[in-house]
Structures are given as structure tokens and as C-alpha cells.
Amino acid sequence: MQEINKNAENSLVEGDEISRHSTSSELIIEGASCASCVGKIETALKQVSGVDDAVMNFAQRTVAVEGNVSTETLIKAVEGAGYNAKVSDADSEDELLDQKEQADEAYYKRLMREMSIALGLGVPLMLYSIAGGPMTVETTFERSIWLAIGLLCAAVMYFSGKHFYVGAWKSFANHSANMDTLIALGTGTAWLYSMVVVFFPLALPEMARHVYFEATAMIIGLIDLGLALEVKARGRTSEAIKRLIGLQPKTARVIRDNKELDIAIEQVLLDDLVRVRPGEKIPVDGVVIEGQSAIDESMLTGEPMPVEKHKDDEVVAGSINKSGSIIFKATRVGKDTALAQIIKMVKRAQNSKPPIGRLADVISAYFVPVVMIVAVVSALVWLNFGPEPAVAFAIVSATTVLIIACPCALGLATPMSVMVGVGKAAEAGVLIRNGEALQTASKITAMILDKTGTITLGEPKVTNIHLVNAPDEDEVLQLAASLEAGSEHPLALSIVESAAERGLMPEKVENFAAISGHGVEGVVGDLALLFGNEKLMQDKNIAVDNAAIETAQEMAAEAKTPMYFAIDEQLAAVIAVADPIKEDSISAIERLQQNGIRVVMLTGDNRATAAAVAKKVGITEFFAEVLPEDKAKKVAELQMQNEVVGMTGDGINDAPALALANVGFAIGTGTDVAIESADITLMRGSLHGLADAIAVSKATLRNIKQNLFGAFIYNVAGVPFAAGVLYPFIGVLLNPVIAGAAMALSSLTVVSNANRLRLFKPQEH
Amino acid sequence: MLIINTLGVLLIALIVWWFWLYKPKEVVVSEEGIIVTVEDGTYQPSRLKLTSGKPVTIQFMRKDASPCAGTVLFPDFNISEELPLGKNKTIMLPAMVKGEYAFHCQMQMYRGTLLVD
Numbered sequence: 001m002q003e004i005n006k007n008a009e010n011s012l013v014e015g016d017e018i019s020r021h022s023t024s025s026e027l028i029i030e031g032a033s034c035a036s037c038v039g040k041i042e043t044a045l046k047q048v049s050g051v052d053d054a055v056m057n058f059a060q061r062t063v064a065v066e067g068n069v070s071t072e073t074l075i076k077a078v079e080g081a082g083y084n085a086k087v088s089d090a091d092s093e094d095e096l097l098d099q100k101e102q103a104d105e106a107y108y109k110r111l112m113r114e115m116s117i118a119l120g121l122g123v124p125l126m127l128y129s130i131a132g133g134p135m136t137v138e139t140t141f142e143r144s145i146w147l148a149i150g151l152l153c154a155a156v157m158y159f160s161g162k163h164f165y166v167g168a169w170k171s172f173a174n175h176s177a178n179m180d181t182l183i184a185l186g187t188g189t190a191w192l193y194s195m196v197v198v199f200f201p202l203a204l205p206e207m208a209r210h211v212y213f214e215a216t217a218m219i220i221g222l223i224d225l226g227l228a229l230e231v232k233a234r235g236r237t238s239e240a241i242k243r244l245i246g247l248q249p250k251t252a253r254v255i256r257d258n259k260e261l262d263i264a265i266e267q268v269l270l271d272d273l274v275r276v277r278p279g280e281k282i283p284v285d286g287v288v289i290e291g292q293s294a295i296d297e298s299m300l301t302g303e304p305m306p307v308e309k310h311k312d313d314e315v316v317a318g319s320i321n322k323s324g325s326i327i328f329k330a331t332r333v334g335k336d337t338a339l340a341q342i343i344k345m346v347k348r349a350q351n352s353k354p355p356i357g358r359l360a361d362v363i364s365a366y367f368v369p370v371v372m373i374v375a376v377v378s379a380l381v382w383l384n385f386g387p388e389p390a391v392a393f394a395i396v397s398a399t400t401v402l403i404i405a406c407p408c409a410l411g412l413a414t415p416m417s418v419m420v421g422v423g424k425a426a427e428a429g430v431l432i433r434n435g436e437a438l439q440t441a442s443k444i445t446a447m448i449l450d451k452t453g454t455i456t457l458g459e460p461k462v463t464n465i466h467l468v469n470a471p472d473e474d475e476v477l478q479l480a481a482s483l484e485a486g487s488e489h490p491l492a493l494s495i496v497e498s499a500a501e502r503g504l505m506p507e508k509v510e511n512f513a514a515i516s517g518h519g520v521e522g523v524v525g526d527l528a529l530l531f532g533n534e535k536l537m538q539d540k541n542i543a544v545d546n547a548a549i550e551t552a553q554e555m556a557a558e559a560k561t562p563m564y565f566a567i568d569e570q571l572a573a574v575i576a577v578a579d580p581i582k583e584d585s586i587s588a589i590e591r592l593q594q595n596g597i598r599v600v601m602l603t604g605d606n607r608a609t610a611a612a613v614a615k616k617v618g619i620t621e622f623f624a625e626v627l628p629e630d631k632a633k634k635v636a637e638l639q640m641q642n643e644v645v646g647m648t649g650d651g652i653n654d655a656p657a658l659a660l661a662n663v664g665f666a667i668g669t670g671t672d673v674a675i676e677s678a679d680i681t682l683m684r685g686s687l688h689g690l691a692d693a694i695a696v697s698k699a700t701l702r703n704i705k706q707n708l709f710g711a712f713i714y715n716v717a718g719v720p721f722a723a724g725v726l727y728p729f730i731g732v733l734l735n736p737v738i739a740g741a742a743m744a745l746s747s748l749t750v751v752s753n754a755n756r757l758r759l760f761k762p763q764e765h
Numbered sequence: 766m767l768i769i770n771t772l773g774v775l776l777i778a779l780i781v782w783w784f785w786l787y788k789p790k791e792v793v794v795s796e797e798g799i800i801v802t803v804e805d806g807t808y809q810p811s812r813l814k815l816t817s818g819k820p821v822t823i824q825f826m827r828k829d830a831s832p833c834a835g836t837v838l839f840p841d842f843n844i845s846e847e848l849p850l851g852k853n854k855t856i857m858l859p860a861m862v863k864g865e866y867a868f869h870c871q872m873q874m875y876r877g878t879l880l881v882d
Contacts, residue, residue, distance in 0.1 A: 096849055100835070103850040107830040163831075167806035174807045175789050178874040227831075234832050351836055351845035351871065364873050369784040373777050380773040384766065411872025434843070 030084040044081035093245045111228035114160035118221030125214035137201045137209045146198045153213040161220040177368035186402035187216045193395045208389030219740035226744025233751040240423025247318035252283035272330045276321045285332035293324035302429025303684040346426045350419045354435035357414030364411045371405040378723035400722035404739035408747040413707035416754035421700030429683035430693045437679035441663045442697035446643035451603035453650040456579040462498035464576040476573045482506040482524045530566040542566045559612030586617050588687035631657035692762040699760045707750045798822035803834045811877040817863045825854045841866045
């Protein structure tokens with residue numbers, strides 16, 4: 001965390017210089033176990049020429065180095081002194097995950113061992129009691145047998161249930177109470193009462209001389225079993241993040257001083273040249289320097305088709321190099337890669353809570369003491385009004401109340417589902433910022449789509465060249481491109497690029513002038529050129545015949561932008577530029593509409609183009625000629641109509657609208673994600689991500705509701721039942737062992753139900 | 766019976782006082798930060814007193830293997846961090862304005878409070 005912040009600060013201040021020629025840098029030191037190491041490391045670093053100062057923070061195992069030296073040299077110096085140093089944070093995600101899994105596995109084994117000890121005593125005792133064996137203390141022989149069993153039970157409590165008692169005591173001392181408190185009190189009460197029966201049977205009425213050792217042992221065993229199974233089930237909830245972490249290769253092949261060497265991923269520095277052969281994973285983010293290849297980014301973006309990458313194209317860590325060998329320059333390493341950012345964001349979102357979980361939080365904060373009070377009240381009621389043996393009834397009911405109540409089920413209900421749901425979304429290339437976005441996305445009633453770059457590709461191309469008084473398309477295009485080469489208008493770029501695609505190079509333009517809102521003029525060679533809309537032609541007195549106007553109108557009706565091109569004051573051609581609609585925009589919009597969502601299109605383009613695009617993709621409601629700053633107003637207008645508004649844009653000029661919308665969706669192209677500006681980021685360009693995001697959110701919310709409802713009903717019904725509310729009517733009092741089983745099952749059920757979400761698949765498209 | 770009932774009511778009063786009304790003593794966090802141990806279902810210390818307007822580092826040392834202990838959340842600052850078992854995890858908190866802020870595990874069974882003034 002600290003390291004990330006530091007990196008962020010550094011990159012703001014010093015940019016890319018930090019890694020190689022920084023004036024100060026920080027290393028993480030490994031293997032420094034004593035304070036005397038500090039001196040050794042500092043001295044070793046200070047001896048490196050160029051180092052002005054080195055100060056180590058022993059508590060945090062970091063060393064700050066002042067001076068103009070490459071990080072590589074510094075690491076070598078530390079290694080020379082007998083320690084290891086790293087640039088990035090102490091543990092990679094990979095190592096953390098391994099450690100976590102090992103810790104979970106060890107915990108699981110411990111619980112299973114404890115469980116078998118407890119059930120080893122509990123099960124025979126319980127079978128004996130079920131078979132009708134007397135659990136009462138009457139004779140001296142019975143007393144001594146039960147005393148032995150009681151001591152065995154105490155041993156079980158120590159070996160299998162110690163963690164409950166220690167936890168209960170520690171939190172009690174801390175003035176807080178948790179599940180341990182309930183279990184410790186429940187099992188402790190049952191055992192203590194039984195021991196009283198063994199030692200002082202005469203102090204109790206004859207009917208009340210009943211021992212409950214089997215309950216104590218069984219409850220401890222069952223709850224240990226429940227916890228063990230829960231550890232396993234919990235492991236499965238983080239599968240998605242495991243898959244993401246697994247995308248990161250462990251080593252990279254870098255070229256330093258003309259030598260290729262395989263190094264650990266943590267040691268890759270900025271600007272390192274990295275070679276990746278076919279079939280290998282891209283280890284860090286970078287820009288291709290040499291070679292070309294098809295790269296499969298599907299695990300990151302959900303985009304199934306491999307992307308062709310050439311020189312100067314960006315590659316991202318975790319994607320797979322399919323065909324060719326490439327060399328690229330590292331531009332983002334360690335915690336800064338897109339993959340690391342995605343992992344961080346998914347993890348954070350997985351741990352955040354949607355508002356729906358807040359009630360459960362409030363309840364669980366008061367839950368345990370309330371249950372303790374209920375147990376006391378229940379015991380008092382039995383003692384005052386219960387039939388004989390009232391003491392035994394009171395003890396059983398209090399124990400059962402303490403055992404059956406399960407704050408865990410309530411507490412787990414929301415986080416487990418969010419964990420799986422957010423992970424599931426990430427698998428589909430949908431990054432959800434937090435629990436709140438997840439919850440709101442499930443309620444969206446209206447979706448505003450920006451046209452350019454969202455519904456369309458955002459890369460306009462010349463689609464038609466209608467010649468009027470010119471001999472050749474290429475000549476017209478070349479002249480137009482020459483003229484537009486100096487313009488900054490987005491459409492100008494499309495003309496230049498389309499010309500370049502045909503191999504036409506622009507020529508020098510003179511007397512260039514942009515006529516705001518209308519077009520451009522200039523001289524190429526000895527030709528006076530004019531390029532723009534109908535108004536420009538009128539202003540310059542260029543004759544435009546009806547046929548040309550009709551052609552232009554036809555083009556406009558097809559969602560293209562027609563422009564007139566004149567050479568030497570004579571109309572030469574009508575050129576149409578269009579921004580192609582993404583292949584699957586139509587089906588994705590249909591999917592949204594089928595879900596009952598009102599789809600609205602916004603665009604800065606003219607009405608005719610907007611109408612044509614809207615018609616093509618099946619949108620009936622659209623707003624054209626909307627200035628970027630007015631997009632937010634449209635969001636507000638829809639909100640005034642009581643719609644829960646989703647706004648989708650490319651995140652660049654839509655930021656205010658994205659922020660105002662109930663849920664802002666940013667469309668990323670590839671992995672160039674606008675993570676910061678949106679509630680939900682779609683990693684691939686397809687609008688199907690919207691429907692996927694909404695579907696995952698709905699499924700997750702449904703799952704949370706099931707969990708909360710289940711956990712709530714379980715506790716609300718279970719606690720009074722355990723207290724014996726039904727006894728006056730049907731004469732049944734719950735057995736504490738059954739309460740223990742129910743309690744263990746309840747939290748397991750919640751986790752398992754959340755795991756069901758893993759099977760969720762967004763609709764095929 | 767009267768004695769038992771009185772004892773019962775006293776017990777209830779004790780529960781209310783001990784768990785809700787009583788505020789344990791807070792520990793003042795110095796500029797060098799503090800180490801919070803996660804052990805046996807608790808954060809120790811759990812009430813941390815901080816100065817407003819200054820960022821602070823808290824190191825969490827998790828000794829508790831229960832998966833519940835594995836994550837610590839500071840919901841007011843949108844911070845959630847995983848705590849590796851048996852290792853120090855440093856968490857940087859931003860400068861805070863006066864007030865009380867909770868930190869807890871996912872299920873709020875482990876709970877602590879930051880008292881900023």
C-alpha cells in the first residue's frame with residue numbers, strides 16, 4: 001500500500017525517470033533480520049559511486065537512496081552485502097496468494113483434526129443417549145463414570161475448542177463479543193451444569209440430574225466441521241481473482257547490454273527491452289519495438305479475437321503472444337501494469353459492500369449481546385414458569401439459544417456474494433468499482449449511450465467519393481488529404497488516414513485557413529481548394545447542383561457525413577465520411593431493450609446523422625447536437641423523470657455525465673481503461689458488456705437477497721424456537737446438538753449459495 | 766426465586782453495560798505509527814487515538830488463522846486490505862478530519878475504532 005502510494009507520487013513528480021536515473025529511490029530489503037544489518041546495507045549502498053546517501057528504515061525493511069544511480073546497480077550492491085532487494089512491494093500477488101492458500105490449508109487441517117477429536121467423544125455419547133442410555137446421575141458408580149467422561153469432555157474442549165474460549169475471553173476483555181463468545185458460553189454452560197450434576201446431584205431436583213457432555217463435544221465438533229468446510233468454500237469464491245493473478249508470468253526475458261537473460265518479473269525495470277516468443281505470456285506492459293504478432297487479450301478484456309500488434313502498438317501484461325516473436329520496451333512494471341491495477345481494483349471491489357448489506361452490519365454489531373440477553377431471559381422464563389425440572393429446561397434453552405444464533409450467516413451473506421459476483425464480472429471483462437455500483441447497476445431503468453466511440457467505432461473513415469467534376473478518386477482524395485493535413489478537426493484525420501491507406505501522401509499546403517464550423521481552404525500546388533459543408537459552398541459562391549445535393553442527402557440518410565470539395569471554384573466531389581457502427585452494437589442494444597431498459601442516444605453530431613445511426617441500431621429516442629458540457633444535463637433530465645440512469649461513454653469528454661449518472665460506464669478500448677472515471681469499466685469495446693454488467697449485478701443482488709433473507713429468517717425463527725416458544729403448544733424443546741448442526745450449516749449454506757453465482761453465465765451473444 | 770430473578774436482571778444490565786456502554790481506553794498513536802495485532806478474534810489495541818489532519822501508518826500483524834481475520838476494512842476511506850498470516854502489513858491512512866471511524870473485518874466480528882481529534 002505504502003509502496004503503491006510512493007510509486008504514484010514518484011511517477012507524478014519524476015515520471016519515467018524514477019527507475020533508472022532517479023535522484024532518490026526506494027528499495028525493499030529482504031533477509032535483514034537484525035538491527036546490525038542496517039549499517040551493513042547502508043554502507044554497501046553508500047560505497048556505490050554516485051550514491052549521496054542511503055537511509056534504511058528497519059521497521060519497514062525499506063531503504064531510501066539519494067543519488068544518480070540505476071536501480072539495477074543498487075540492487076547488486078545490496079546483494080553483494082548478502083541481502084536481497086526489490087523495487088516493488090515485498091510480495092507479489094502470486095506469493096501472497098500462495099501464502100494465503102497454505103495458511104487456509106493448514107487451518108482447514110487443524111479444524112478437521114479438532115473436529116475428529118470432538119466427534120470421537122461426542123458421537124458415541126450421543127448414540128448412547130439416543131439408544132435410551134440413561135444420561136442421569138443417580139448412583140455413585142454413575143457419578144464416577146460421568147466424572148471421567150466430564151474430564152474427557154474438558155480435554156476435548158481444550159484440544160478442539162480452545163480457540164473458541166480464548167477468542168471469547170479476549171474479545172470479552174476487549175468489551176466486544178463475537179461468534180466465539182456464543183459458542184464458548186453455550187458449550188461452557190452445558191459442561192458446567194453437567195459437572196454440577198456430577199459433583200452436587202443432591203443440590204438439584206431428581207429430574208434435573210441430567211448431564212449434557214455429549215452436547216458440548218458434539219457442538220464443538222460440528223462447528224469445527226462447519227468452519228473447515230467454510231474455509232474450503234470460501235477459497236472457491238476467490239477463483240476469479242486467482243485466475244487473474246495466474247495470468248502474470250513469473251519470469252521475463254530481457255535484453256540488457258545485448259545479452260538476453262531470464263529474470264524474475266519483479267526485477268524488470270522501466271525501459272527494459274523484453275523479448276516474448278510465440279506461445280509465451282507478455283510479462284509487463286510495454287510498446288512493441290520490433291516484430292509483429294497476434295496477441296490474445298481475451299482473459300483481460302473478454303474480447304475473443306486476437307489483436308494484431310505491430311511496432312509502436314501497446315502490449316499488456318497477462319495477454320498471450322500467439323504467432324510471432326516480438327521485442328517490446330517496458331513502459332509499466334510491477335504494481336503499475338494494467339493487470340496489477342485490474343487485480344487491485346477487483347480485490348478492492350470484492351471487499352466493498354453494497355448498501356443492501358448495511359442493515360446486516362448494523363444488526364451484527366448488536367447481535368451477540370442481544371442473543372446473550374435473550375438466553376438469560378429465556379432461562380429466567382423457564383425457571384419462573386416452566387414445568388419441572390425447570391433448571392434443566394432453563395439450561396437447555398439458554399444453551400440452545402446461544403448455539404443456534406449465527407451472526408456469521410448474516411455477516412457473510414453480502415460479502416460472499418459480492419466477492420463471487422465482482423469476480424464473475426471481471427471474467428467477462430467488466431470491472432465494477434464497488435458494491436454500490438454493483439447494486440445500482442441492477443436497478444438501471446434507462447441507459448444513455450454516447451454515439452461516437454460507444455455505439456460506433458469512433459474512427460471515421462471515408463466511405464464514398466462521389467465525383468462531380470473530377471476525373472479520379474485518388475486525385476481528389478490526395479488533394480483533400482493535403483488540405484486537411486493541417487486541420488485539427490476529427491473528420492480531417494479520417495481523410496488523411498483514408499488517403500494513407502490508399503498509399504497517397506499529402507502534399508504541401510499553402511494559405512491554409514480553417515473557417516470555423518464550416519470547413520477549410522488552402523492552396524496545393526496551383527490549385528485553390530475548398531472543403532466543407534453546403535454553407536461554405538454558398539458563402540464562396542460555388543455552384544452546387546441539385547444532383548449533388550441529393551447525393552449528399554442520401555449519404556446523410558445513411559448516417560454518413562457528406563462534405564463538398566471544390567477545386568478552383570468548381571465543385572469537384574462530394575466526399576462522405578462515416579464512423580462505422582460496431583458489429584455487435586445492434587444486438588447489444590436489443591438485449592438492453594429486451595431487459596426493459598429505455599435506451600437513449602446522445603451525440604454532438606447533426607440531427608440527420610444521429611437519426612440515421614439511431615434508426616440503424618434500433619434506438620427511437622435520441623438527442624443530437626448536444627455539446628459535451630450539456631451531456632450531464634440530459635442525464636439530469638432523465639433522472640427528473642425518475643429513471644435510474646446509466647451513462648455510457650468513452651470516459652474522455654463524458655466525465656461530468658458519467659459522474660452524474662447513477663452508474664457511469666466507461667468503454668475501454670482494449671486495456672486502455674479509464675478506471676478512475678467510471679463506476680463500471682467495460683474492458684472491451686462491445687456494448688454487450690453493458691447487458692453483461694447489468695445481468696451480473698442482478699444475479700448478484702438476487703443472491704445477496706436470498707442469503708440475507710435466509711440468514712435473517714434462520715436467526716429470527718431459530719432463536720425463539722431454541723428458547724422454547726413452541727413448548728407450550730407442542731411440547732418440543734430443541735436439542736442443543738441439533739442447534740449446533742443448524743448453526744454450522746447456516747453459514748455454510750450462505751457461502752455455498754454465493755458459490756452458485758460462479759455458474760452464472762451472461763446470455764449468449 | 767426472587768434472588769435468581771434479580772441475578773438474571775443484573776446479568777442483563779451487566780451485558781448492556783459491558784458491551785455497549787463501557788468504552789475501553791484508547792491507545793494514542795504516535796507519528797511513527799502503531800502495530801495492531803490481529804489475534805483470537807480481536808484487534809489489539811482496538812481503540813486508536815489519532816491527531817486530525819495527519820496521515821498515519823498502521824501496521825497489522827495477523828496471528829489469527831481464521832479466514833475472517835484475513836481482510837481489514839476502513840469503510841470511510843474506501844480501504845480494504847488483505848492481511849497475510851504472520852506478516853506485517855502496512856496500511857497508510859490519509860489525513861482525517863475529527864471524528865470516529867470504524868475499522869473491521871468483513872463480517873464486523875473483529876472491530877476497532879479510530880478516534881481522531
